[in-house]
Amino acid sequence: xxxxxxxxxxxxxxxxxxxxxxxxxxxxxxxxxxxxxVFFRELGGDLLAHFTVSMWRVLASxxxxxxxxxxxxxxxxxxxxxxxxFSPLIYLLxxxxxxxxxxxxxxxxxxxxxxxxxxIFIILFFQILVLVRDQAASLRPxxxxxxxxxxxxRRALFRYVYFPASLPAILTGLRxxxxxAVAVLYVAELFATQRGLGYYIYIKGSTxxxxxxxxxxxxxMSLLGLGLYFSVDWLERRLCPWQFTE
Numbered sequence: 455x456x457x458x459x460x461x462x463x464x465x466x467x468x469x470x471x472x473x474x475x476x477x478x479x480x481x482x483x484x485x486x487x488x489x490x491x492v493f494f495r496e497l498g499g500d501l502l503a504h505f506t507v508s509m510w511r512v513l514a515s516x517x518x519x520x521x522x523x524x525x526x527x528x529x530x531x532x533x534x535x536x537x538x539x540f541s542p543l544i545y546l547l548x549x550x551x552x553x554x555x556x557x558x559x560x561x562x563x564x565x566x567x568x569x570x571x572x573x574i575f576i577i578l579f580f581q582i583l584v585l586v587r588d589q590a591a592s593l594r595p596x597x598x599x600x601x602x603x604x605x606x607x608r609r610a611l612f613r614y615v616y617f618p619a620s621l622p623a624i625l626t627g628l629r630x631x632x633x634x635a636v637a638v639l640y641v642a643e644l645f646a647t648q649r650g651l652g653y654y655i656y657i658k659g660s661t662x663x664x665x666x667x668x669x670x671x672x673x674x675m676s677l678l679g680l681g682l683y684f685s686v687d688w689l690e691r692r693l694c695p696w697q698f699t700e
Contacts, residue, residue, distance in 0.1 A: 505674050515572070524624055556645060658671060
């Protein structure tokens with residue numbers, strides 16, 4: 455997407471917000487003219503600290519999901535026997551809304567970052583696992599045999615065949631899951647914590663009734679999701695340039 459198109463989309467969104475605020479004319483929907491100064495003011499206060507905590511939770515869970523789901527997907531994709539054993543389990547667990555597990559994870563892991571990281575990890579894990587498995591299973595056998603005929607062992611096959619072939623699937627899984635992950639992060643940060651953007655948005659809106667600050671938190675969480683999405687897009691262009699050749 456061109457920067458100009460992105461700028462026009464953001465401008466249109468803010469114009470729509472401003473018009474809707476005028477029409478509603480209620481404190482619960484302040485205009486962007488009111489919210490933007492509060493956003494920058496809050497960045498110098500608590501908002502930046504809450505943003506950093508939320509970003510850490512998302513990045514930690516993402517790294518963990520890639521490290522565990524990628525090799526698991528490659529193994530299942532290249533082993534029909536293992537895939538036949540685990541596919542029914544994946545088929546049952548994949549469609550379950552992971553957000554319902556938040557109270558269970560809090561009971562298991564207690565307070566702190568672990569339950570928040572765990573819920574996002576579960577979401578990303580299954581998304582990456584399924585896509586990488588399907589990508590690895592679609593690799594042509596003659597391609598693998600030709601590389602093996604050159605003397606490549608398992609490590610060389612992983613480095614030069616399996617991993618490059620699975621990269622687009624990993625990044626696609628991240629792109630598809632990042633919005634859901636940030637949404638679930640908001641829900642997870644409503645429980646048993648005093649840190650994170652979810653907690654900040656809730657406490658500002660429901661306890662202090664500081665609606666401009668609440669919307670400042672919503673903007674910060676939106677920027678977190680957009681930043682992660684565009685980062686994945688940038689990584690795909692850098693790591694998978696063959697995807698964009700005409």
